[in-house]
């Protein structure tokens with residue numbers, strides 16, 4: 731299981747210390763939640779923070795854009811050092827052209843869907859994507875309860891991947907802890923985002939290890 735700590739739950743007054751926790755753990759990714767106050771009822775940070783944090787770690791940057799018109803700012807996030815940039819299908823009527831454009835530029839690109847969006851809405855994009863982010867909470871805030879309606883979506887995406895040889899990473903975001911991670915792992919999930927669970931744990935490294943080593947029961 732790939733583990734992607736969400737810095738939304740980090741202490742923003744002690745970011746150096748929080749980045750050290752990340753660097754001293756065996757997580758592979760860092761999840762960066764960008765919110766514009768329009769697509770979601772919350773505002774966080776933009777590409778400037780991504781750039782600032784880029785100097786503090788070599789982990790893979792997994793940027794999650796919860797913004798309207800993501801196509802206007804994708805370049806800024808890649809330039810800031812994002813490895814994967816994921817935007818919401820619901821925020822971009824022209825998603826197919828956007829994805830094709832960035833694949834031509836050799837960028838890693840992902841799509842995310844909110845809990846109420848049917849997973850089959852992703853069908854026409856699957857062959858192009860590097861990552862699919864299934865939201866298991868309503869996007870906007872950390873610390874919410876995991877919605878198990880995400881499990882059938884993960885299963886569907888796993889089946890499609892196996893049947894067609896698609897390359898995308900299946901990632902889940904929202905309400906992940908040791909027990910919900912076991913559920914998503916069993917459904918076929920390959921990467922978990924975890925904010926509250928990791929940053930509020932007594933031992934960040936051990937909590938990451940716990941998520942990484944989850945085995946199907």
Ligand code: DX5
Nearest residue numbers: 736869870872873905925926
């Ligand atoms: C919510 C964000 C999540 C959030 C997850 O909109 O996309 O990445 O940080 O937080 P937890 O793990 O606390 O649910």
Ligand code: ZN
Nearest residue numbers: 763794903923
């Ligand atoms: Zn996120």
